[in-house]
Amino acid sequence: MTPDEPKDRIYVALDTQDLTRAANLARALAGLVGGVKLGKEFFTAQGPDGVRAVAGGERLFLDLKFHDIPNTVAGAVRAAVHLRPAILNVHASGGRTMMQAAAEAAREAAEDAEVPRPLVLGVTVLTSLDDDDLEAVGQAGPAGDQVLRLARLAQESGLDGVVCSPREIAALRRACDPAFVLLVPGIRPDWAAKGDQKRVTTPAEALAAGADYLVIGRPITGAEDPAAAARRIDRELAG
Ligand code: C5P
Numbered sequence: 001m002t003p004d005e006p007k008d009r010i011y012v013a014l015d016t017q018d019l020t021r022a023a024n025l026a027r028a029l030a031g032l033v034g035g036v037k038l039g040k041e042f043f044t045a046q047g048p049d050g051v052r053a054v055a056g057g058e059r060l061f062l063d064l065k066f067h068d069i070p071n072t073v074a075g076a077v078r079a080a081v082h083l084r085p086a087i088l089n090v091h092a093s094g095g096r097t098m099m100q101a102a103a104e105a106a107r108e109a110a111e112d113a114e115v116p117r118p119l120v121l122g123v124t125v126l127t128s129l130d131d132d133d134l135e136a137v138g139q140a141g142p143a144g145d146q147v148l149r150l151a152r153l154a155q156e157s158g159l160d161g162v163v164c165s166p167r168e169i170a171a172l173r174r175a176c177d178p179a180f181v182l183l184v185p186g187i188r189p190d191w192a193a194k195g196d197q198k199r200v201t202t203p204a205e206a207l208a209a210g211a212d213y214l215v216i217g218r219p220i221t222g223a224e225d226p227a228a229a230a231r232r233i234d235r236e237l238a239g
Helices: 019-029 040-055 070-081 096-113 131-136 143-156 166-175 203-209 226-238
Strands: 010-013 035-039 059-066 087-091 119-123 161-163 181-184 213-216
Touching: 010 059, 010 226, 019 035, 019 040, 019 226, 035 040, 040 059, 059 070, 070 087, 070 096, 087 096, 096 119, 096 143, 119 143, 119 181, 131 143, 143 161, 143 166, 166 181, 166 203, 203 213, 203 226
Parallel strands: 010 035, 010 213, 035 059, 059 087, 087 119, 119 161, 161 181, 181 213
Antiparallel strands: none
């Protein structure tokens, strides 16, 4: 689905193990953001039933970053499609065959279940890794080059796009097709605390730089009034 309003581009990260907290946030933010992101923390605590309970009618980014042999990733993607995510993701470093298997499994499972096909995105280099970390695990750096290498491979392998940091948007826009989806965490309105995020950009800057979707967590979920924080971001984007 193509987002038609700026707020539709926002997935709010519900990073919690608590079903009630996640469900309350999802309810409070319904219609104020494009959808919810549920990841490993929530999924490991609450499982598929928890995801169904929280995501309900909301658009869902299921952030489980699959990374395994192609057959296993394809099976996990097929299982994930039953949760009706709009977006799911795999590690691009799992390689070409694994990404091809993920893309094909998403297409087939969505067809079988008669649901819209989720976008399948690749995770390139985790932003927690620097050049020394990459060298230690035997990956050729610098990190920025490895991001581009993996993003191109993801595109060739049939993925719809990648997750990337704000500072990678411009280079990826140059390196990949215009339709290649860029989903960007590390977003901070200028009135929000940075927390542990080091290289941040505002929602408007990220969209102007070429981001398709934004992941925003604590500036909304940690606010005294999450709905008011989401409205404020929406106003800033619309303005
Ligand atoms: O609360 P905050 O806005 O920092 O949340 C950002 C979300 O995006 C978290 O769920 C985090 O795990 C995720 N993320 C990130 N940086 C990445 C990849 C994912 O912050 N490079």
